[in-house]
Amino acid sequence: MLQKKSKYNLAIVGATGAVGTEMIRLVEERNFPVEKIKILASKKSLDKKLTISGHETLVEELRENSFSGIDIALFSAGSTISQKFAPLAVKAGAIVIDNSSTFRMDPKVPLIVPEVNPHDLKNHKGLIANPNCTTIIMAVAIFPIHKINPIKKITVASYQAVSGAGARALQELREQQTQILKGQTPDAKVFRYVIANNIFSHDSEVAQNGYNKEEIKMIEETKKIFGNPNLAINPTCIRVPIERAHSEAIILELTNPADEDLIRHTLAKSPGIKVVDDREKNYFPMPCEASHQNDVLVGRIRKDLTDERHLNLFVCGDQLLKGAALNALQIAELLISSRG
């Protein structure tokens, strides 16, 4: 339970990474009520200085006793760090919002997309999980439709940006593009295969049933967020050679015939969504416009011509913002507003 305060002590774990950097920026942008902010990172990042609200802030080494006096700790430093330090932070009295996949499917841990299942927050035991990026972006886009015409099945093919695999992958994309433009043969080091001028099935481990981890996250996490273990989800996750923002071609099987106009109208007034759907100008969601934008872009809203209960969408969202940092911060804001 979060105490009622006018300002809170915040810790950000993994603050020098791509998501952590966005978290710090968003704390300022959204005027998050911060008393003190503690920037925690591994030893190798200790020399870095971060500028927060105009002040240079030292990065402190993450230790077992780092969380004393912390109200909310945002973790974004990978599963190993979360596994070890998140329970310690909770023990020290902090509420942890964890961006790793470690605790997401733990039945005692709420998995929250504030636009979808804010009510699940009330059951937290000090630890709250931030969902997978591709899952969050999809959930935000489809939930308003689900409320007016319940979704029975989701079929989705993704077009995922390289920065979702980290800063080194992004650097590799640029190096490979430079090599190709010079007529050289590109090297692959971070990814198994060359990503520049190529696309490939998502780079996470593939299970015996043929589904990769990213797809399994989409299946399991969406069911948990929607609170429906029977929701049918059939995903295909693909990496594409772009820097930022994930796109998804989504096909929904609805309970009743799809009313395109009603759905477009409903989406347009839903929080966290911007409808981009101009058929005349062939103007639909694009990752270049979703990048660095808080809203999820939704367009190509059209009925499957062969089944009026099926609806197609094309969706783009910034996987570092709504797919990670922004969603985590919104959970923190929800904690404060509900003091859950």
Next chain:
Amino acid sequence: MLQKKSKYNLAIVGATGAVGTEMIRLVEERNFPVEKIKILASKKSLDKKLTISGHETLVEELRENSFSGIDIALFSAGSTISQKFAPLAVKAGAIVIDNSSTFRMDPKVPLIVPEVNPHDLKNHKGLIANPNCTTIIMAVAIFPIHKINPIKKITVASYQAVSGAGARALQELREQQTQILKGQTPDAKVFRYVIANNIFSHDSEVAQNGYNKEEIKMIEETKKIFGNPNLAINPTCIRVPIERAHSEAIILELTNPADEDLIRHTLAKSPGIKVVDDREKNYFPMPCEASHQNDVLVGRIRKDLTDERHLNLFVCGDQLLKGAALNALQIAELLISSRG
């Protein structure tokens, strides 16, 4: 009806374009029985010289009387040229294989993928249409499955290469990539939006029902090729920033439960297909490997976990080869072998 000959007089219309260039290369590679080859192009290409079988060959200007003595004319110069000159070629006694969309849906014109509906060739009246590239690649990949377990519905999301929009679009991609790597803001001239570091809904006109022309081609042409006007097809066509080879995430609704092993085995022995499906190595079809390759690569063969009659595939094919030039030449070979 093609006369029985040991060698044939061939005309290639639009020989200096991307598809025409591949046609000439394939005529040599496949030892197509050519007596004479006539290279026809617009006035602006007349200065170009092409090397065919080691001999420099002059490009001739396409005229109304260009087709006298020609047995087979391969057209790949766009709809306007086909509309005007294909009927003249037929009148002059040539059999025309046309790569434009002009005649594809004409009920008197067979629309042929040799691996799928070679039998439809027998009804030709001198004009045969080569299908849309995305459609051909999909048709080759799914037809062997259809034969053992009839397909009721196809859902498909595409990842289409830039060279499908022509040489200028490809040049634009490279220029934009160079601009981005230099930190400059890229310009869009050929496409409406920047394609480098971006993806967008296919650049063809969007109809009132929300489907673009590429998607409508996939729907109508697949029905015609499969000879089934009731086949349900729900496509989403997307352009991605890669140079060559189209990819497609395909979901099939089959009549009976999908038998993954049987399907993998059936695909592996089917003509025009190479199965690339190694889960342990996360090795699946990639456009970098499909480029400059005659076979369509098929992988990620896996059941939808929520419905055993649904099967997922990921497919890549070279849209200039099997998607255009190779398919046209295979139709010509079929004409010769059956003298249809």
